[in-house]
Amino acid sequence: MFLDSSDSIEKFGLDFIFSRNWDPVREEFGALTFIYGTIVSSFLALLISLPISIGVAVFLSEIVHKSVRTSLSFLIEILAAIPSIIYGFWGIFVLAPFMRTTIQPFLQSVFGFLPFFQGTMYGTGLLTASIILAIMITPIITAITRDVLKAIPVSQKEAAYALGATKWEGIKMALLNARSGILGGAVLGLGRAIGETMAVTMVIGNKAQIKASLFEPAYTMASVIANEFAEASGGLQVSSLIEVGLILFGVTFIVNSMARLLIYSVTRKA
Amino acid sequence: MTAEKVFKNPANLKRRKFVNSLMIFLCVVSSVLTILPLLYIFIYTTQSGISALNIDFFTKLPKPVGETGGGMANAIVGSGILIGIGGLIGIPIGILGGIYIAEYSKSFLAGVIKFTTDVLSGVPSIVVGIFAYGVVVLSMQSFSALAGGFALGILMIPTVTKITEEMLKLVPQSLREASLALGVSRWKTTLKVVLKTASSGIITGVLLAIARAAGETAPLLFTAFGNSFWQTRLDQPIAALPLQIFVYAISPYEDWHRQAWAGAFVLIFLVFVVNFLVRFVTRNKYS
Amino acid sequence: MTFADTEEEEPEIEQASDPSVIIKNAVTTKDLSVYFNKRPAIENINIKIKRNSVTAIIGPSGCGKSTFLRSLNMMHDMTPKAQVFGEIFIHGENIMDFNTVDLRKKVGMVFQKPNPFPTMSIYENVTAGFRLNGIGSRKEHDIIVEKNLVSAGLWDEVRDRLKTPALSLSGGQQQRLCIARTIAVNPEIILMDEPTSALDPVSSSKIEELIYNLKKDYTIVIVTHNMQQAARVSDQTAFFYTGRLVEISKTRKMFTNPKEILTEEYVTGKFG
Numbered sequence: 015m016f017l018d019s020s021d022s023i024e025k026f027g028l029d030f031i032f033s034r035n036w037d038p039v040r041e042e043f044g045a046l047t048f049i050y051g052t053i054v055s056s057f058l059a060l061l062i063s064l065p066i067s068i069g070v071a072v073f074l075s076e077i078v079h080k081s082v083r084t085s086l087s088f089l090i091e092i093l094a095a096i097p098s099i100i101y102g103f104w105g106i107f108v109l110a111p112f113m114r115t116t117i118q119p120f121l122q123s124v125f126g127f128l129p130f131f132q133g134t135m136y137g138t139g140l141l142t143a144s145i146i147l148a149i150m151i152t153p154i155i156t157a158i159t160r161d162v163l164k165a166i167p168v169s170q171k172e173a174a175y176a177l178g179a180t181k182w183e184g185i186k187m188a189l190l191n192a193r194s195g196i197l198g199g200a201v202l203g204l205g206r207a208i209g210e211t212m213a214v215t216m217v218i219g220n221k222a223q224i225k226a227s228l229f230e231p232a233y234t235m236a237s238v239i240a241n242e243f244a245e246a247s248g249g250l251q252v253s254s255l256i257e258v259g260l261i262l263f264g265v266t267f268i269v270n271s272m273a274r275l276l277i278y279s280v281t282r283k284a
Numbered sequence: 285m286t287a288e289k290v291f292k293n294p295a296n297l298k299r300r301k302f303v304n305s306l307m308i309f310l311c312v313v314s315s316v317l318t319i320l321p322l323l324y325i326f327i328y329t330t331q332s333g334i335s336a337l338n339i340d341f342f343t344k345l346p347k348p349v350g351e352t353g354g355g356m357a358n359a360i361v362g363s364g365i366l367i368g369i370g371g372l373i374g375i376p377i378g379i380l381g382g383i384y385i386a387e388y389s390k391s392f393l394a395g396v397i398k399f400t401t402d403v404l405s406g407v408p409s410i411v412v413g414i415f416a417y418g419v420v421v422l423s424m425q426s427f428s429a430l431a432g433g434f435a436l437g438i439l440m441i442p443t444v445t446k447i448t449e450e451m452l453k454l455v456p457q458s459l460r461e462a463s464l465a466l467g468v469s470r471w472k473t474t475l476k477v478v479l480k481t482a483s484s485g486i487i488t489g490v491l492l493a494i495a496r497a498a499g500e501t502a503p504l505l506f507t508a509f510g511n512s513f514w515q516t517r518l519d520q521p522i523a524a525l526p527l528q529i530f531v532y533a534i535s536p537y538e539d540w541h542r543q544a545w546a547g548a549f550v551l552i553f554l555v556f557v558v559n560f561l562v563r564f565v566t567r568n569k570y571s
Numbered sequence: 572m573t574f575a576d577t578e579e580e581e582p583e584i585e586q587a588s589d590p591s592v593i594i595k596n597a598v599t600t601k602d603l604s605v606y607f608n609k610r611p612a613i614e615n616i617n618i619k620i621k622r623n624s625v626t627a628i629i630g631p632s633g634c635g636k637s638t639f640l641r642s643l644n645m646m647h648d649m650t651p652k653a654q655v656f657g658e659i660f661i662h663g664e665n666i667m668d669f670n671t672v673d674l675r676k677k678v679g680m681v682f683q684k685p686n687p688f689p690t691m692s693i694y695e696n697v698t699a700g701f702r703l704n705g706i707g708s709r710k711e712h713d714i715i716v717e718k719n720l721v722s723a724g725l726w727d728e729v730r731d732r733l734k735t736p737a738l739s740l741s742g743g744q745q746q747r748l749c750i751a752r753t754i755a756v757n758p759e760i761i762l763m764d765e766p767t768s769a770l771d772p773v774s775s776s777k778i779e780e781l782i783y784n785l786k787k788d789y790t791i792v793i794v795t796h797n798m799q800q801a802a803r804v805s806d807q808t809a810f811f812y813t814g815r816l817v818e819i820s821k822t823r824k825m826f827t828n829p830k831e832i833l834t835e836e837y838v839t840g841k842f843g
């Protein structure tokens with residue numbers, strides 16, 4: 015891959031990362047808008063998904079009865095197994111209209127003074143993509159959090175209960191003890207969100223721009239590869255797209271390695 | 285000591301009990317929020333899909349733009365071919381990797397393989413697609429079934445490796461020792477005792493990997509590329525179900541949307557069946 | 572005190588290196604030590620075991636009985652953190668001169684928990700040593716199955732259901748099946764690590780009877796926690812304590828008039 019992208023690396027150098035220009039006709043390529051789209055959409059997804067995932071994991075491991083736990087875990091496993099193309103499809107036909115008619119007007123009426131929630135409401139766009147991503151990474155973060163909570167010795171919680179702690183206080187202690195593992199799960203989910211392609215491509219609007227409003231369309235690294243690669247006109251465009259892929263690979267590799275090390279650090283001890 | 289003071293202080297008690305109930309309530313809300321999209325997607329896909337599903341869908345070729353009717357027969361066969369190629373590459377490598385990690389876990393190399401598969405499982409599938417493009421498409425100078433299958437094969441490796449490792453670790457050590465003590469060599473023990481004992485679990489893992497590969501779209505965009513005609517040659521672009529769904533889904537035609545839902549239903553049905561099967565087999569065996 | 576004799580009148584330590592003594596015995600160990608993670612589990616064990624005898628190994632939990640037993644068929648080479656020092660001779664041959672596969676055909680092992688192969692039938696389990704190595708014809712297997720199930724005292728109970736899964740047998744039957752599987756490959760020595768501790772008394776006594784019958788063809792080394800069992804089945808008994816061999820004597824003598832005070836305290840139940 016490195017070799018295949020050497021053309022664009024030579025031509026654009028570091029500018030590639032910092033330039034907003036992406037113009038196949040004039041053969042000028044800069045990846046900044048895509049990097050921006052990827053970062054914002056995945057972090058937003060993580061922001062939405064993390065608290066929910068922790069809630070589900072706690073619900074599964076500490077609150078609910080065993081029989082419910084197995085079926086609920088199973089459903090969440092299936093959630094992780096649904097192909098992303100189906101999420102995207104559903105996103106176009108169900109989520110995006112719902113965003114346009116309900117969620118976005120609501121957000122605008124309440125938080126409209128913030129630049130994030132201003133402007134035209136298309137339905138598709140950065141926020142919708144983030145929500146789809148959040149749905150998709152929740153099973154991953156939940157599973158890891160649950161495993162990590164399981165690895166925390168019961169004796170610690172029991173000691174807290176013996177002192178008269180409420181259930182939540184015991185759970186909070188367990189969560190605090192498991193925090194590096196949960197962080198690992200979160201980073202893993204982030205990695206998945208960064209690399210997710212089809213679902214995002216279908217709902218993010220695919221417009222190479224950087225706007226403050228989350229209602230605006232955007233473009234991610236993965237989606238630009240998905241959309242342009244097969245039809246790329248010139249060698250330089252292909253090579254630029256491969257360089258985008260290389261950046262994507264580098265980022266997810268680092269993110270995933272970090273996640274694994276964090277998770278190992280908790281589960282190894284147990 | 286201080287903890288005791290905090291916990292036993294009656295002034296705090298009311299507030300603490302309230303926080304407790306609130307947090308537990310929020311956990312329940314999260315769970316509902318998570319399950320809701322699943323049910324919604326499932327019901328919606330089933331509804332839209334079943335009504336669009338007919339014999340033509342499985343037996344006919346796509347019609348040209350503008351005409352209604354037709355089916356995705358070529359895409360279904362194409363997906364089968366792609367998965368077949370992927371399986372030939374991904375399953376043996378995945379199982380070998382799993383064996384190595386589980387049975388030779390003390391060695392340095394096993395640790396490296398484990399870490400690599402863990403990280404590989406996080407590499408975006410579109411990046412794997414680019415890799416397949418670089419390795420196969422560029423050298424063959426054409427999009428092809430081989431390139432698509434190669435990409436799917438690489439994507440299957442981590443799933444198969446992981447489940448093989450887990451299933452082999454469930455095989456009791458005493459069986460390995462029993463076999464070794466009879467004067468059976470290490471690798472024959474691994475192959476004929478350990479692997480055989482774990483085989484049903486490994487098969488379910490392979491099924492999981494296949495179900496996942498069947499839904500992969502991104503890496504096929506510029507490897508298998510898609511095709512609206514009958515095409516079963518391995519060195520030519522080939523149709524695939526998820527690719528077809530993608531093309532139809534983003535098209536402006538009502539009838540194509542209908543067919544895309546039918547395709548989506550087939551995929552989701554596959555995922556459900558495989559997951560239920562896996563659930564069933566693993567539960568019977570190990571709990 | 573690192574060396575103990577089988578019989579009082581037998582010669583002293585120097586003669587253990589005498590080749591004729593080594594060849595005469597089924598098992599001879601010289602300064603056998605095993606370390607796990609550099610920590611000793613057994614140290615400087617010197618033992619001689621005669622052919623066609625039953626040797627019981629007793630001692631408190633963790634004293635190294637299993638460790639000793641497993642060094643005789645080189646089972647420790649499965650554990651990278653284990654290191655074995657000293658020499659072991661099987662019928663006069665140093666075990667380092669064998670490869671492990673051949674050694675284990677000569678030195679069979681029966682484990683604490685019955686461990687028949689779950690994917691195999693009773694028939695297949697008995698012939699496992701051949702099947703897994705791809706040896707023998709169908710006819711030969713038939714003969715092997717009957718002969719060894721008879722020897723293991725299981726034939727009458729299972730002759731009608733040889734094709735059923737081995738796990739359908741009771742625990743005691745499974746253990747006898749494992750013994751049949753072990754003797755089927757014709758070992759010279761059989762190691763047994765607490766073979767009856769997972770079984771009920773009736774099954775245990777069947778196994779004890781079996782051990783008594785097997786003695787004429789095999790040399791048997793058995794680890795047991797059950798003092799009565801040691802007294803019933805063995806010709807000589809070795810007492811291990813914290814990784815050392817305290818005493819090895821004829822069983823009768825061991826339980827009536829041991830040389831060491833420690834042995835006496837242990838066999839009379841003062842500790843352990």
Ligand SMILES: Nc1ncnc2c1ncn2[C@@H]1O[C@H](COP(=O)(O)OP(=O)(O)OP(=O)(O)O)[C@@H](O)[C@H]1O
Nearest residue numbers: 607608612630631632633634635636637638639650
């Ligand atoms: N695989 C191993 N790794 C590390 N230490 C071990 C291992 N196996 C045995 N040991 C240690 O070696 C010592 C002797 O263990 P061994 O199993 O031989 O005892 P034992 O006499 O058979 O006890 P028991 O009667 O409980 O079976 C123990 O201290 C044990 O902790």
Ligand SMILES: [Mg+2]
Nearest residue numbers: 636637638764
């Ligand atoms: Mg033991």
